Amino acid sequence: MVVASSPDTAKEFCKTHDRMFSGRHLPSVYHNLPRTMDSSIVLSPECGRSWKLLRSIGQNCVFSSKAMETNAWIRKAKVMEMVSHISSKEGEVVNLEDLIFATLANIISSVLTSRDLFDVKNEAKDKYRVMMGLVNEVIEKTTTLGLVDFLPVLRWVDFWSKGKAMDMYRKIKLTWGSIIQERRSSKGSDHKSSSDGQDFLDIVLADSSFSEDQIGNALMELLIGATDSTTITTVWLMVELIRNQEMLSRVRDEIAQTVTGDKPSESLLSQCHYFQACIKETLRLHVPAPLLVPHRATETCKVNNYVIPKDSMILVNAWGIARDPDYWNDATVFKPDRFLDTKIGFRGTHFEYLPFGTGLRMCPGSTVAFKNIQMLVGSLLHYFDWSLPGGVALTAIDMNEKYVTTLKKEKPLLLIPKLRYKN
Numbered sequence: 001m002v003v004a005s006s007p008d009t010a011k012e013f014c015k016t017h018d019r020m021f022s023g024r025h026l027p028s029v030y031h032n033l034p035r036t037m038d039s040s041i042v043l044s045p046e047c048g049r050s051w052k053l054l055r056s057i058g059q060n061c062v063f064s065s066k067a068m069e070t071n072a073w074i075r076k077a078k079v080m081e082m083v084s085h086i087s088s089k090e091g092e093v094v095n096l097e098d099l100i101f102a103t104l105a106n107i108i109s110s111v112l113t114s115r116d117l118f119d120v121k122n123e124a125k126d127k128y129r130v131m132m133g134l135v136n137e138v139i140e141k142t143t144t145l146g147l148v149d150f151l152p153v154l155r156w157v158d159f160w161s162k163g164k165a166m167d168m169y170r171k172i173k174l175t176w177g178s179i180i181q182e183r184r185s186s187k188g189s190d191h192k193s194s195s196d197g198q199d200f201l202d203i204v205l206a207d208s209s210f211s212e213d214q215i216g217n218a219l220m221e222l223l224i225g226a227t228d229s230t231t232i233t234t235v236w237l238m239v240e241l242i243r244n245q246e247m248l249s250r251v252r253d254e255i256a257q258t259v260t261g262d263k264p265s266e267s268l269l270s271q272c273h274y275f276q277a278c279i280k281e282t283l284r285l286h287v288p289a290p291l292l293v294p295h296r297a298t299e300t301c302k303v304n305n306y307v308i309p310k311d312s313m314i315l316v317n318a319w320g321i322a323r324d325p326d327y328w329n330d331a332t333v334f335k336p337d338r339f340l341d342t343k344i345g346f347r348g349t350h351f352e353y354l355p356f357g358t359g360l361r362m363c364p365g366s367t368v369a370f371k372n373i374q375m376l377v378g379s380l381l382h383y384f385d386w387s388l389p390g391g392v393a394l395t396a397i398d399m400n401e402k403y404v405t406t407l408k409k410e411k412p413l414l415l416i417p418k419l420r421y422k423n
């Protein structure tokens with residue numbers, strides 16, 4: 001295993017020798033999932049034909065500027081559903097993390113399949129928890145190594161991995177199976193896609209090379225990609241702002257001056273530069289995937305005079321790099337101003353800031369994530385004041401983290417909303 005812990009080494013692995021290190025290192029549980037190898041973007045072992053095909057379908061339906069423009073109304077509608085639900089809970093404790101997750105899940109599922117996964121208005125709390133549990137389980141099981149990964153001879157008796165893989169397979173099938181079958185049987189006749197064009201599901205179904213299991217896997221991966229890290233970042237941004245009242249007022253003033261009596265919208269919020277700096281700073285101080293997603297050397301290669309054998313696992317310590325005092329002043333302090341006069345952004349061209357990775361396997365969803373976070377937090381701050389249950393001071397909010405491949409707030413974010421505008 002090799003860990004890149006400086007911007008220069010990250011550049012060696014992800015730019016200079018990008019293709020050599022563009023494989024994914026996958027634990028045994030993944031290999032036991034039925035037919036996942038050729039239906040994956042995130043966990044595709046190599047940048048092969050099916051990875052390219054799925055990434056390009058994703059590009060057309062989800063990630064490109066054109067797709068994001070087409071899907072803007074979905075983001076707005078789902079966020080407003082969340083706002084209206086929270087309005088009905090004024091004065092009560094709400095689990096904001098659950099609601100953010102459910103809203104993001106509905107956004108991506110509407111973009112991919114023109115269907116919601118949850119009924120946010122009627123709050124099916126248990127359903128959120130079950131789905132979040134599955135998301136966490138898939139992330140953990142497909143990225144954490146077990147005994148058999150160190151002792152491959154055990155794979156013949158590795159019933160644990162096989163059992164775990166089959167359990168996940170059943171749950172993934174349960175989530176997507178009926179949606180896929182329903183679309184297949186309607187053959188598009190009575191289905192209206194979110195964009196009045198073809199959605200992701202239409203396109204993969206039209207390509208006869210994908211089986212139902214493979215489509216279910218691809219949908220699950222995109223659901224996980226689009227919900228987990230974005231929920232984590234949205235939660236930390238809310239936490240950082242509500243415990244820093246000065247910064248919160250500055251963001252609110254900026255939004256109010258831009259929105260001027262109208263509802264927050266993507267185009268208006270994109271003019272709020274301080275707010276955008278707060279999002280970037282959150283992604284620096286709370287890198288959701290601290291070691292990115294493990295890469296793999298596809299060939300033996302020499303880096304900085306060290307020989308890296310084929311199939312070595314490569315980790316990029318994006319968390320450590322983002323807190324390195326050689327590159328960041330007051331590296332452990334939340335200081336959004338540092339992003340106001342800098343060109344550092346999400347494209348992975350500044351190796352001291354890699355929350356989305358860089359190179360061939362870089363996250364294709366960075367702009368989608370940014371727009372979602374902007375719309376969610378912009379609306380949550382514009383429409384509501386927030387307090388902690390039990391009259392606890394906002395500055396005393398719990399900041400403990402929990403690491404399981406991604407780094408999240410340990411305890412759920414429970415807050416009490418108060419409407420800022422009555423009508």
Ligand code: HEM
Pocket residue numbers: 041042043044062108222225226227229230233288289292293294295355356357358360361362363364365366368369
């Ligand atoms: C704050 C939000 C997000 C963060 C921090 C994040 C971060 C990452 C990281 C670190 C990687 C791995 C990069 C590498 O291995 O070098 C990744 C991959 C990926 N992400 Fe994201 N992501 C976010 C949101 C999204 C969204 C919204 C989507 C989809 C709409 C998405 C889809 C993907 C996909 C498909 C990959 C796999 C790329 C590949 O292996 O070719 N992500 N993401």
